[in-house]
Amino acid sequence: MPRRSLRLLAVLSVLVGIAAGAVVAVAVPRHAKTTNIPKLAVLRTAAPYPEVSWQHGMHATTRPRILLTAPDPAGGPDWALRAFSGTNILPKGVPLSHIGRELLGVKDCVELGRIHHGTFGWLDGGGTFRPVPAGHQAGSRNCRPHGKPLPEDHDSAVWTTWASHPEYGEPQPLATVVWGTAPVAVKAINISPRSVGTADLHRSADRRAFIAFLAPQGALPRATTAYAVDDQGHQHRVLRTMQFRPTLAQGRLAARAPDPDGGAPWGMAVVRGPQGTWCTGNAGRVVGDGVGQLDPRTDVFFDQSSFAYNCPALTGRFKMSHNHPLVYGFSAGVTVDDTGPGSARDHGRIALRHDPGATVFSGVALPGVVSITVIAPTQTRTIRPSGPSHAFVIAFPGSFPSGRIQLVSHFADGTTATQGDHTDDLS
Structure with a gap:
């Protein structure tokens, strides 16, 4: 990858x-x-x-x-x-x-x-x-x-x-x-x-x-x-169990965010990497102290806390810097109310009126970043990194089939840095 x-x-x-x-x-x-x-x-x-x-x-x-x-x-x-x-x-x-x-x-x-x-x-x-x-x-x-x-x-x-x-x-x-x-x-x-x-x-x-x-x-x-x-x-x-390199340590929950439909919270797990940086994997649902996939029909949970593969480099083109202070990714998928039997709707709850699914942003930031503003085609949200790893996760309702996403990092000294990607390849 x-x-x-x-x-x-x-x-x-x-x-x-x-x-x-x-x-x-x-x-x-x-x-x-x-x-x-x-x-x-x-x-x-x-x-x-x-x-x-x-x-x-x-x-x-x-x-x-x-x-x-x-x-x-x-x-x-x-x-x-x-x-x-x-x-x-x-x-x-x-x-x-x-x-x-x-x-x-x-x-x-x-x-x-x-x-x-x-x-x-x-x-x-x-x-x-x-x-x-x-x-x-x-x-x-x-x-x-x-x-x-x-x-x-x-x-x-x-x-x-x-x-x-x-x-x-x-x-x-x-x-x-x-x-x-x-x-x-x-x-x-x-x-x-x-x-x-x-x-x-x-x-x-x-x-x-x-x-x-x-x-x-x-x-x-x-x-x-x-x-x-x-x-x-x-x-x-x-x-x-599978050994998932480059890390061999136990992952742990570092950041969490509410689900737009009121389902299981989203979380971000981190692992200390071989070079001392914080490695991340996919955002997932939080069950207990685990982060992973929760089957919405059977409520069987598959922990993926230790599946951390994205480790920031200390040197080279991909190292974190003031201009690129975030290592992040996003995932798009269904939420609890999209899945029929076993879902919140099946238990009599009323879903919010928005496009189905959620788009979840997660990653880690440089220690100097005090807040992150996520500018998406549908809304803008600001969050703060948490813990020693400066991890973050945020879930937006629905998906973004087109447009541009920007993540603006705000530093303690008042400066900012913007990273962004097009979302036209999402559907």
């Missing part, structure tokens, strides 16, 4: 949880009597999720079966893992030669869900339960090629954080679950490094599929690996 002051960053939909985690050695059997997790009961039931254009599903070729169920630590509906085989629904009109081989052929899949009155489905963060057909695009699933044995040290588990969806206020993590399958019968699950509390482990009849409950959290520990421990005490890797 070219190193420019402005980066157009698309807000992507994620189909399964991002793997990350913590070490906990989980004794078996035991059931946690956790008291600090808020209970969310089924407040209403609804029809299955409708199809949407930004996700894809699968055609189930076998009858789905429940591998195991696990009591919810907070007393809500049981959690469950379901297995089935199927094929990916491929985009129409695209030649098979243009589609990755990993999407072709029959897959054996495991899905995470909840059980309500004997039905497998999903409970969103606002209390609405919806049945989820096997392979539906809204399901959280993990798949591998059909008929092939699970290899040793294979990423066959998923980290999932389920978040609340309050009518007003901020979402908070309700449950954090590591789930999936292992190549051996599981005696315990070890998750490293040691950075969260004790987990609760539940296993299938053959002890190869498992659900492990962790302390609810938004920000995920950096560089996490999960291991299944067999009866002989040997460890087999089932999950490993």
Whole structure:
């Protein structure tokens, strides 16, 4: 990706949880009597999720079966893992030669869900339960090629954080679950490094599929690996998080801004870079102390706090200076009221009357910058950088299909510097 002051960053939909985690050695059997997790009961039931254009599903070729169920630590509906085989629904009109081989052929899949009155489905963060057909695009699933044995040290588990969806206020993590399958019968699950509390482990009849409950959290520990421990005490890797260079440190929330539609706040995370500068990534939703993507239909949160790739240079053409005091980017995407089931509108709220979506500006400023004025085609706003990193984030309602954006930095000595970009490439 070219190193420019402005980066157009698309807000992507994620189909399964991002793997990350913590070490906990989980004794078996035991059931946690956790008291600090808020209970969310089924407040209403609804029809299955409708199809949407930004996700894809699968055609189930076998009858789905429940591998195991696990009591919810907070007393809500049981959690469950379901297995089935199927094929990916491929985009129409695209030649098979243009589609990755990993999407072709029959897959054996495991899905995470909840059980309500004997039905497998999903409970969103606002209390609405919806049945989820096997392979539906809204399901959280993990798949591998059909008929092939699970290899040793294979990423066959998923980290999932389920978040609340309050009518007003901020979402908070309700449950954090590591789930999936292992190549051996599981005696315990070890998750490293040691950075969260004790987990609760539940296993299938053959002890190869498992659900492990962790302390609810938004920000995920950096560089996490999960291991299944067999009866002989040997460890087999089932999950490993991605190392996102150039930084290897844990990201942290540095700035936040309200959402134009009253949904989850927007946030900006930073990481101290290898040269001592503050590195930034994409702006995202704030859940707890994490920054990332919040699936608006299922309220599953994918933390991206440590995905910091944009590090200001200390020397050279792209270094920050009085004339270029900001390293920033913007992203354009939907907000909470654009997404149908599970959205604020579904819970009876009234959306503001403006174009759908939001355009979010975020970045870091030189220490001498005391305020930043963002001049957009629709409005002008002024904000102050925050914290030692001088991070900032601001969300505008709607999008800007054309025009020019200017960011004016105001210094303590009264001088200013203007940076700007055209937005004609946005739609």
